[in-house]
Amino acid sequence: MAIGSPKVRGPRKPVSAGSVVQIKTLIKHPMESGLRKDSSGNPIPEHYIKTVKAVYDGNTVMTADWTAGVSANPFYAFYVKATKTGDVVVTWEDSKGQSFTGKATLKIA
Amino acid sequence: MSDISGKDVTRRGFFRKMGTGAVACVAVSGVMGGVAGNAQASDINALISEKMGAGAIEEGKVQLKMKDKADNGALVRVPVKVDHPQEAGNYIESIGIFVDNNPRPAVAQFNLTPHSGKAEMEVRIKMAKSSAIRVIARTNSGKLYGATKNIEVAAGGCVG
Numbered sequence: 001m002a003i004g005s006p007k008v009r010g011p012r013k014p015v016s017a018g019s020v021v022q023i024k025t026l027i028k029h030p031m032e033s034g035l036r037k038d039s040s041g042n043p044i045p046e047h048y049i050k051t052v053k054a055v056y057d058g059n060t061v062m063t064a065d066w067t068a069g070v071s072a073n074p075f076y077a078f079y080v081k082a083t084k085t086g087d088v089v090v091t092w093e094d095s096k097g098q099s100f101t102g103k104a105t106l107k108i109a
Numbered sequence: 110m111s112d113i114s115g116k117d118v119t120r121r122g123f124f125r126k127m128g129t130g131a132v133a134c135v136a137v138s139g140v141m142g143g144v145a146g147n148a149q150a151s152d153i154n155a156l157i158s159e160k161m162g163a164g165a166i167e168e169g170k171v172q173l174k175m176k177d178k179a180d181n182g183a184l185v186r187v188p189v190k191v192d193h194p195q196e197a198g199n200y201i202e203s204i205g206i207f208v209d210n211n212p213r214p215a216v217a218q219f220n221l222t223p224h225s226g227k228a229e230m231e232v233r234i235k236m237a238k239s240s241a242i243r244v245i246a247r248t249n250s251g252k253l254y255g256a257t258k259n260i261e262v263a264a265g266g267c268v269g
Contacts, residue, residue, distance in 0.1 A: 020226030031235075035212055061224045069208065069216035071184045071233040078219070081226030 006102030008090045014109035015082050024077045033068035049094045056088040161205050161245045164253050171256035182236040182262040191228035191246045201228035203247045210240035236262045
């Protein structure tokens with residue numbers, strides 16, 4: 001399965017300063033638990049996203065600690081208080097140390 | 110005639126095969142989940158204390174707007190909303206999701222900040238079988254709020 005192609009989406013239209021907006025994220029990842037076996041009985045090694053982090057306007061908005069209990073190709077939505085025009089940068093890091101970054105630009109009306 | 114019946118047999122054979130496969134999968138996950146689930150049922154509170162901090166958990170503030178039934182255990186929507194301010198000095202700093210009957214019950218933890226604006230989020234998780242899902246929220250002062258919901262999983266299992 002292809003891995004990566006992170007997507008981060010915020011409101012397309014400008015928002016007023018101080019409003020709270022939803023940021024939706026999606027990334028392609030197998031989220032393999034290490035508990036499953038393939039068709040010939042060999043264990044499939046674990047490979048899942050361990051941490052997610054969002055940074056906006058110089059602040060860490062949220063971090064998340066995941067396990068393989070999160071669905072494959074994980075969708076995740078969180079909220080940010082819009083303060084000024086800028087990027088919400090989301091970084092995912094998986095159990096093999098690979099990291100992925102995506103961003104959405106918030107515009108203040 | 111013979112042509113049609115030939116097709117018919119093939120199709121039946123196909124469905125029979127599919128049917129058996131599906132049943133076997135559910136049975137295996139059922140047995141595994143059952144054993145693991147019994148062992149974990151008493152440990153889930155200890156696990157929550159370990160991950161979220163010890164203390165009494167107050168019901169009511171955490172809203173878990175999920176359906177009671179999940180068609181697909183590999184993809185269960187978990188929308189969480191905590192009825193609590195999210196401002197400097199008074200905010201929800203952590204939300205944890207626990208599924209009793211999963212092989213690993215501590216599914217995910219989300220650490221929010223006052224910059225989040227509101228204590229709300231949504232994620233999609235795996236559920237190995239029908240189980241209680243517990244969502245626990247901790248405020249910056251260490252107070253715990255929680256919600257529990259029993260979810261019936263129609264076809265879960267194989268994903269773990």
